[in-house]
Amino acid sequence: MTLSELLNSDVDTVGLWLRGGLAWWVGELAGMLPPAARGLFERRPSLTAEPLGDGGYRLTRHGRTVMQGPGAARRPRRVTLRLPRDAVLTRETVAPPIPERDLRRMLELDIDRLTPFRADQVFVAVAPGPAGSRTAWVAAVPRELAVQAVDLARAAGLEPRALGVEGATPAEEALDFLPRMREAKAVTGPRFSPALIWGVVAILALANLGVAVGRDMLQLHRLQQQIDAQQPQVDDAQALRRKVLDETRRRSGILTRRAAGEPLRMLDAVTAAMPSGAWVDRLAWDGKTVRIAGYRQEQIDVAQALRASPAFRNVRNAGADVLSRQTAGHPFDLTADLARPGGR
Incomplete structure (x- = not known):
């Protein structure tokens, strides 16, 4: 049968084809049933x-x-x-x-x-x-x-x-x-009356919807079972990830404390920044801020030397104590923040 013959067919002929196809389909389904169940239909x-x-x-x-x-x-x-x-x-x-x-x-x-x-x-x-x-x-x-x-x-x-x-x-x-x-x-x-036919159509539509909903529920149930079966492995992976992150944070903290609170680096920075003609009499350091007090020759500017060093930031005059040994030179009392490694 060609498409042209199908389009030129009247409604009665198409109805006969549909009824024949439906009867064949129902017969094939009935043939799959066992004899005991087939008798019920x-x-x-x-x-x-x-x-x-x-x-x-x-x-x-x-x-x-x-x-x-x-x-x-x-x-x-x-x-x-x-x-x-x-x-x-x-x-x-x-x-x-x-x-x-x-x-x-x-x-x-x-x-x-x-x-x-x-x-x-x-x-x-x-x-x-x-x-x-x-x-x-x-x-x-x-x-x-x-x-x-x-x-x-x-x-x-x-x-x-x-x-x-x-x-x-x-x-x-x-x-x-x-x-x-x-x-x-x-x-x-x-x-069959039209009411019966439409009733069967409604029942089949509801059955189709019920089957679709049932299949979705079964698929969701299977997916939930797979998730539950893999939950122990997921918990182990999450626990391992937390341990790795905690260890990473701990090591990062150690490196940060070492970089910011290493006294040898501070002493090396002060030694390199202090100009000739200046003597340190007192040095105090709290891990972040360095306080340097001492004496300098008249032409020496200790504050300018510290500001020129990339190891120090925010150099300022402390001005709290008055040094008593004036014979050693002009006193100075400065405070500066020690920069992190790399000049940051």
Whole structure:
């Protein structure tokens, strides 16, 4: 099919394609289920109708007779219609261990070999055998007879939802001709009200949202489990990082104290900065500030010499004490801040 053919198709044709695709998808999903769970999703009514010779029907439920005829009812009663056994050809045949849907297709294509009918003359029903048996039951009914049986049942106030065989054995219970009749458009399927369809759409939308939310919750739960599983390693790494940072700060503090509070560096800076003709009589140092007191010759400027040295900052006159030994020269009493290594 080309894109042009798809665009030129009417709504009814597209609807048939969509319904066929949905039926195929549902069939594939149903084929994946085990037989016990698959029975829960089958729409086969428990009320069984078997035609009688006088044109009536015997209705039974779980082997017990309900009534001899359908009676007067406002709505058609949904039933599983049973065809007379002499009107249906059934046989057991060898079947390969393949999925049920593929098995049905294979046996339907091979019906002209398994029965004396051509594929266009009969409706075919297939029932796989027990697991591991490599067998299957195949049934064929003439198309005119099957269509007539359904029409007569509807005229009697019944609505067949499954078409099986009268007196079916447990292995033949799964035989149903009605799906193939609907696929061939020999009979019409049950109609659903728009309210029911929109209700199903709403339920599917909510289910889709619920599945999405559930998947997100599962992914978050898995992520939380991974985080919890790796939390001990994270705690060890954080503890090691804290130890490294503490050791780095401790070493940096030691280097800073050594650089700022090393007395030999201070003495070397004072010795290098003091000019000739000046004598230090008293030296005081508190780790940051140096106080130098002594005597100088008249032409010597000790304060200017200290300011010229990159090792000292903020050179100022202390002016607190008056030196008594005036005979040694002019007194001086200066205070300066010792700069950090590198002149900072």
